[in-house]
Amino acid sequence: MEKVLTRYLTDNEYASFSGILERNGLRLETEPEEYCYVTENGNMVATGALEGNVMKYLSVREDMRGEGLLNTIVSSLMERAYEKGIYHLFIYTKPMNRELFISLGFHVIYMTSDVLFMENRRNGLDVFISKLIMETGDELLKAEDAAAIVMNADPLTKGHEYLIHEALKDSDVLHVFLLSYDRDMYPLETRMKMLKDLLKDEKRAVIHEGGDYMISRGTFPTYFFKDKKDGVRAECELDIRLFGEKIAPALNIKKRFAGTEELSGFTATYNSFMEMILPEYGIGFIKVDRLRIDGRPVSASEVRRIVREGRNKEAEELVPLSTAVLL
């Protein structure tokens, strides 16, 4: 038996790696930074990978289960992660694997009917929630009517500014969660600066980093769902239930605001799930009509496209001054 830890897979390795996944009903759909596999007599029998702080693609060939191969993979990847300075690790898996991963030292963060979200720290979510409470401060925590917005702000546009102001009109305190995962153009640091500059005089708004418990698209694996649509549904449900059941009550959040999404796609789907699920937790979902400038809806993706084409003057029309200087 031989264990291999590598950053790149050769064509042959890739074929075997994805072959094992496929036989287990999974698919290799992203490019992790580290791959790990075990071979027996020259044949690959177990796989795993590390992508950011998420362990993915853990699978063992059917006839080789019960030999502790997963243990080998998980501990190699954990060791590698620690070497890289990544100490807080996450796994998304099927609920049926709960005991298995508990025995490997993982702790349950949240479980829905089809996804189990786990981490290698015992009280990671509690630590995150304490941080949110601290950031809010005693005074604002007392507010009766707190609301929340979750955004990428890539970049922060006049659309976001409008949504924030609409939400502030209708609530005492507004929590703005900025998703941490860098998806497209601007890194977290820049996006955070845009948001802070915009809200620097607004005493009723609190900015939080979404961290590891606000799941951005990009970290959630849909590979263990045969149908991609089921993967998206599972992602939305996990994220919204975790927010509704654990995060919102800690900050007394009673409303969640989002802009309308005219195009179909992830955000529209996500919104429709919020509308369906949030009321279960006593949280109202409020859709605000998207801001239009010259008749066209303002969107961050549109601004990115314009900036990419080098038409900065035009882009500046669509963003607050505080963002314009950072484009």
Next chain:
Amino acid sequence: MKLLKPAAAGTLESSDCFVSIEPSENGIEIDLKSDVIRQFGDRIREVIGETLETLGIENCTISVTDKGALDCTIRARVESAAFRSAEIKEEIPWEKL
């Protein structure tokens, strides 16, 4: 010994244990998972506690996932995680251990 950063040692293979340790300020907090926790849980905690005491560590969060390791293995894994955390690579005080 002063812990500086999170660090880990060991594996999850049979007869071994995976140890991760990190600095903290609230005394010693042990998070133990073991396949044999009913039989040996108390003894494993004792070994972890003794090892930390020998190393002069008074504050840390330590998580141990045990796969049936012997006392000497647990001790060795805790020690090497601690040395990595304290960034001690040379002049390991062997005679004290």
